[in-house]
Amino acid sequence: MPVVFAGIVPNSPRLLPGLVPTVRSQVVKTVDGMAKLKRLAESTQPEILLIIGEDDLAVTSPVLLQAPNFTGSFAELGDLVTNVSRPGAVGFIHSLKEKLQLKLEIPMQTPKKLPTSLALPLLYLPDIAVAPIVLPHNPSPQLLIDFGQELGDFLATQKKRVLLVAAGHLAVAKPTNDDKMVLARALLRGIASSNSDALLELATNLKSKLNDTLIFPVILTYRSLPTSNPKITVLVSEEVQGIIHVVGKISW
Numbered sequence: 001m002p003v004v005f006a007g008i009v010p011n012s013p014r015l016l017p018g019l020v021p022t023v024r025s026q027v028v029k030t031v032d033g034m035a036k037l038k039r040l041a042e043s044t045q046p047e048i049l050l051i052i053g054e055d056d057l058a059v060t061s062p063v064l065l066q067a068p069n070f071t072g073s074f075a076e077l078g079d080l081v082t083n084v085s086r087p088g089a090v091g092f093i094h095s096l097k098e099k100l101q102l103k104l105e106i107p108m109q110t111p112k113k114l115p116t117s118l119a120l121p122l123l124y125l126p127d128i129a130v131a132p133i134v135l136p137h138n139p140s141p142q143l144l145i146d147f148g149q150e151l152g153d154f155l156a157t158q159k160k161r162v163l164l165v166a167a168g169h170l171a172v173a174k175p176t177n178d179d180k181m182v183l184a185r186a187l188l189r190g191i192a193s194s195n196s197d198a199l200l201e202l203a204t205n206l207k208s209k210l211n212d213t214l215i216f217p218v219i220l221t222y223r224s225l226p227t228s229n230p231k232i233t234v235l236v237s238e239e240v241q242g243i244i245h246v247v248g249k250i251s252w
Contacts, residue, residue, distance in 0.1 A: 002156050004044040004226060006164040007037050008191070008218060008232070011053065011120045012243060018079035023134035024242045033236030033247035039116060040249060042126050046163035048089045050131045050155075052217040053167040055115040058134040061140045063133040064108040065118075066093040072119025081157075083157035084114075084122045092160070096131070104146060111200040117213065121167045128163070135216050139246075141200050141202055143215065146222025155224060166221040168214030170244035187215055188237060191246065194230045196222040212247065227252040232245075 013019070014027045015034075024031075057063055067088040074082050093108065100106050115117070118132050155162060170184045170191075178245040183206055197218050203215045222230050229252075236247040 002125075002158060002162065002226060003164045004046055004161045004220060006252075007041065007043045007168050008036065008221075008246055008248040009034060009121045009124065010168045010212070010245035010247065010249065011117050011213070012240075012245055013074070013077040013079075013120070014171055014240065015120060015124070016074050016077060016079040016082055017123070018074070018081040022179070027238060027245060029236050030238045030245040030247060035121055036235055037247055037249060038124055038126060041163050044125060044163070045161060046123055046128055047152070047160040048092055048129050048131055049125060049163045050133065050168055051117045051125075052133045052220055053115075053136065054137055054213040054217065055117045055134045056203060057109065057111065057115055060136055060137040062106050062136065062139065062143070062222065064093050064097055064106060065111055065114070065133045065134060066090050066108055067110050070079045070114040070130055072114040072116060072122065074116060074120065082123070084119050085125065086122055086130045089131040092129070092131045092158075096151070096154055100147075100150055103150060106147070106153055113238070117207060118167060119237070121165065125165065128162065128247070131200065133220075139142050139216055141204055144200065144219050144223065149223040150219050151220070153228065164221055166214065166217035168212065168217050170212045170214050170246060171242055184212070184242075187212065188246065191215070191218055191248070192232055194222060194250075195204050221250065225252045
């Protein structure tokens, strides 16, 4: 069974349930939107969550993460009480590695714990086996194109029902004025257009000014779907202190 549901979620520390109410109150709409997205995803009865995000684990190349069980904690983000644990989709990731190694050199790692950029969204997503893909902060356009093609071919052959999610946030480097937030909003419009070619060109042109972690995971997600024209319904777009939190459902 190929992908049965796809979406976009934020991974801002403000979403952590153990933070003080004044912080959580800034993202009430985002939390509500993620609850709605979770219900929509669960209605499709997914069996594996393939989540794509950025982290320093991936320096120059994407990385596949595998483990019998993934755990995450958030003490370094100020939440001392919240933890997350999910089974790993080990067989799925190994099969993906075998597929990719025919054309791409993408390593596989077994982390001691899941990066917070990928662990945090799990608090708001269905409790199913997880297959994480970590992207570097500035992957080459050709890598995203090739990886998207190979990942899409792989997903089309799967027997289990896959939930595909891109995780991250929109921001710009040192957002000190309105002009820089205009760039972040331009990226949001690019995401909403669902045109991965135009979004890739925009992200490449603005690379030196970006501090976001969402654009490249979204591009890879779009390119791995069985269509060249995905549609996105933005459930929530909430801007807090220079960061735009986006929750969206992707259709095709």
